[in-house]
Amino acid sequence: MKITFPHMGTIGILGEAIFKRFGREVILPPKTSKRTLTLGSRYSPEFACLPLKVTLGNLIEALENGADTILMLAASGPCRFGYYATLQNLILKNLDYEYELITLDYNMPNNLRKLKRLAKRKNCFQIGEAFRFGFLKLLTMEKMERLAHRIRPYEIKKGSTTKAYEETSRIIRRTFSFKKLRQARRKATSLLRGVSLNRTRNPLKIGVVGETYTVLEPYVNLEVERKLGEMGCEIHRPVWATDYIISMLPIFNRWGPRRKYRKAARPYLKQEVGGECIVSIGGTVLYARGGFDGIVHIAPFTCLPEIVAQGILSKVKKELNIPILTLVLDEHTAQAGLVTRLEAFVDLLERRRNKKVIGDR
Amino acid sequence: MNIYLGIDVGSISTNLAVIDEEKKVLAWEYLLTGGRPIEAVQRGLKEIEKKLPSQVEIRGGGSTGSARHLTGILIGADTVKSEIIAHAVAASHLIPEVKTIFEIGGQDSKIIIVRDGVVVDFAMNTICAAGTGSFLDHQAQRLGVPIEEFGNLALQSKTPTRVAGRCTVFAESDMIHKQQTGHATENIVAGLCQALVRNYLNNVGKGKELLPPVVFQGGVAANKGMKAAFEEELGYEVIVPEYYHVMGAIGVAILAQETIVETKKTKFKGFEVSEVDYKTRSFECTGCPNLCEVIEVLMSGEVISRWGDRCGKWEVLEK
Ligand code: SF4
Numbered sequence: 001m002k003i004t005f006p007h008m009g010t011i012g013i014l015g016e017a018i019f020k021r022f023g024r025e026v027i028l029p030p031k032t033s034k035r036t037l038t039l040g041s042r043y044s045p046e047f048a049c050l051p052l053k054v055t056l057g058n059l060i061e062a063l064e065n066g067a068d069t070i071l072m073l074a075a076s077g078p079c080r081f082g083y084y085a086t087l088q089n090l091i092l093k094n095l096d097y098e099y100e101l102i103t104l105d106y107n108m109p110n111n112l113r114k115l116k117r118l119a120k121r122k123n124c125f126q127i128g129e130a131f132r133f134g135f136l137k138l139l140t141m142e143k144m145e146r147l148a149h150r151i152r153p154y155e156i157k158k159g160s161t162t163k164a165y166e167e168t169s170r171i172i173r174r175t176f177s178f179k180k181l182r183q184a185r186r187k188a189t190s191l192l193r194g195v196s197l198n199r200t201r202n203p204l205k206i207g208v209v210g211e212t213y214t215v216l217e218p219y220v221n222l223e224v225e226r227k228l229g230e231m232g233c234e235i236h237r238p239v240w241a242t243d244y245i246i247s248m249l250p251i252f253n254r255w256g257p258r259r260k261y262r263k264a265a266r267p268y269l270k271q272e273v274g275g276e277c278i279v280s281i282g283g284t285v286l287y288a289r290g291g292f293d294g295i296v297h298i299a300p301f302t303c304l305p306e307i308v309a310q311g312i313l314s315k316v317k318k319e320l321n322i323p324i325l326t327l328v329l330d331e332h333t334a335q336a337g338l339v340t341r342l343e344a345f346v347d348l349l350e351r352r353r354n355k356k357v358i359g360d361r
Numbered sequence: 362m363n364i365y366l367g368i369d370v371g372s373i374s375t376n377l378a379v380i381d382e383e384k385k386v387l388a389w390e391y392l393l394t395g396g397r398p399i400e401a402v403q404r405g406l407k408e409i410e411k412k413l414p415s416q417v418e419i420r421g422g423g424s425t426g427s428a429r430h431l432t433g434i435l436i437g438a439d440t441v442k443s444e445i446i447a448h449a450v451a452a453s454h455l456i457p458e459v460k461t462i463f464e465i466g467g468q469d470s471k472i473i474i475v476r477d478g479v480v481v482d483f484a485m486n487t488i489c490a491a492g493t494g495s496f497l498d499h500q501a502q503r504l505g506v507p508i509e510e511f512g513n514l515a516l517q518s519k520t521p522t523r524v525a526g527r528c529t530v531f532a533e534s535d536m537i538h539k540q541q542t543g544h545a546t547e548n549i550v551a552g553l554c555q556a557l558v559r560n561y562l563n564n565v566g567k568g569k570e571l572l573p574p575v576v577f578q579g580g581v582a583a584n585k586g587m588k589a590a591f592e593e594e595l596g597y598e599v600i601v602p603e604y605y606h607v608m609g610a611i612g613v614a615i616l617a618q619e620t621i622v623e624t625k626k627t628k629f630k631g632f633e634v635s636e637v638d639y640k641t642r643s644f645e646c647t648g649c650p651n652l653c654e655v656i657e658v659l660m661s662g663e664v665i666s667r668w669g670d671r672c673g674k675w676e677v678l679e680k
């Protein structure tokens with residue numbers, strides 16, 4: 001049994017760690033690339049959302065590399081994400097791929113049964129430890145990402161933070177025990193701390209909100225966070241893979257990390273409408289109150305929850321007086337146009353902050 | 362005399378402008394890029410130098426437009442800014458109360474919302490060609506109307522034909538149909554202007570608060586039919602500034618002046634840049650399955666700029 005699952009930012013780390021500890025072989029899809037997108041788009045319905053296309057590409061590439069078992073999350077609810085597993089299964093079967101599909105959803109007893117089977121003869125304690133380890137590893141990776149977001153605008157040599165972060169990622173990905181992880185974490189932190197910085201800068205603070213997948217997957221968002229960072233902006237975001245996973249557990253559904261966003265969004269939207277809509281709104285409200293300079297809102301083309309968010313955000317923008325740039329991404333989004341938009345937005349924020357009125361010197 | 366130079370290199374046209382300390386435009390140049398930004402910049406520099414009085418000192422230079430980064434490196438720009446800011450700065454300088462800017466150029470169109478001299482919002486359309494200069498040129502040609510007369514002809518129409526403007530393909534086939542059913546050319550031309558204006562306001566201007574004064578600039582602003590169609594649709598006057606077609610260059614020249622106030626000393630390499638030998642070449646990176654086409658610019662054999670890589674690994678030059 002060779003397990004695989006699609007990428008979503010760094011989330012693959014979690015599954016890989018858990019199943020390796022279960023004693024299973026894991027074949028991660030190759031890093032998402034142009035080929036992934038091409039394959040995925042070729043076999044998807046044209047108006048399917050972008051994440052479906054890209055993750056389909058991931059699965060095809062993993063199957064090509066010998067994977068024979070696909071694990072997918074199937075969140076239910078009003079959003080199309082609930083159908084991904086079903087639809088992709090149909091497409092892959094039509095392409096004559098042979099594999100077994102295992103889906104995890106909100107039905108916890110069922111999930112546990114499936115996992116128990118995957119866990120071979122491991123006992124409950126070992127299974128628990130595997131989960132704890134996977135989660136910790138993912139959390140460590142996210143800590144490093146957060147750190148990279150904070151230091152990038154100060155870097156003296158453009159690109160040095162990204163280089164260090166990639167090295168960090170390699171070090172952490174290699175570890176499969178608690179002890180090694182602790183060591184890796186220390187090493188990784190010092191690597192990032194070693195990037196030479198110019199602390200006299202005063203970076204703009206930008207909140208990046210939007211649909212989970214596009215926010216987390218750098219290939220799909222054309223590395224918008226790196227680009228903004230290198231233009232001198234400090235990035236904060238409300239969307240993290242660990243939070244996403246916690247929110248999937250029923251007990252945390254109400255009280256988990258989404259709660260504060262739900263509360264902040266209340267004046268504008270009183271209930272969840274699927275996807276990350278409420279987090280995009282709540283996040284924007286919190287960032288605006290926290291004195292951020294601007295918001296970048298990312299959404300895949302035809303994404304329902306984020307279209308709703310975009311509408312509501314235009315009101316938030318006016319009332320809380322915070323500039324918002326919405327980027328709608330699809331497989332044709334061009335690099336150059338995106339960079340121009342980002343640069344213009346950063347210029348706008350900078351001039352706004354410095355109260356630089358055109359023409360006066 | 363102290364002067365500042367601005368260069369706007371777009372995919373269709375390359376514009377240069379020179380201003381003095383008072384931000385008065387001393388000279389400008391408008392030429393076609395023709396897919397060769399470096400040559401266009403060099404030619405432009407040569408031409409504009411001839412138009413300048415002797416005894417001038419370039420205190421600063423800036424670049425904008427889609428080839429702004431490349432141009433910035435070529436000329437040693439003091440500031441490299443996006444078209445949005447450059448256009449807004451120029452419009453606000455010429456019409457200080459401006460609240461809304463329509464910019465329609467050869468290949469793209471944008472809208473910029475300004476309040477109290479600060480850009481507060483913008484949108485750009487780089488995908489749909491409807492309403493851009495190239496589309497109008499193409500249609501004028503098809504109708505057999507010289508583009509210079511297009512606008513005047515549109516103004517003669519009393520009953521513009523309704524043309525579907527949702528998409529260029531529809532607009533074109535609808536126009537052919539209207540032509541065949543015997544509509545007068547001036548009515549079709551006027552109808553086309555109206556369709557493009559509707560398309561622009563619905564797509565680019567979607568959800569924006571369009572308050573007067575409105576400034577209309579970019580190459581298409583030369584078209585009186587478009588100006589009239591905007592005015593009819595909005596119900597108020599639309600101002601086309603004197604230098605409507607080189608506003609980006611003027612704006613970035615002003616920004617260069619702003620930068621020099623802080624940095625004091627210019628990095629501008631001088632008009633000699635037009636004599637230097639530049640070459641471009643490209644290669645395919647095989648570092649990962651993205652297979653990016655990376656483009657390099659060489660100055661006298663030395664790589665001075667690279668772009669086209671997704672991951673940023675080639676962009677940063679090891680010095
Ligand atoms: S959140 Fe948006 S992108 Fe994701 S499944 Fe739903 S509609 Fe598609």
Ligand code: SF4
Pocket residue numbers: 646647648649650651652653670671672673674675
């Ligand atoms: S430039 Fe970077 S993203 Fe592009 S092919 Fe090379 S390694 Fe891959």
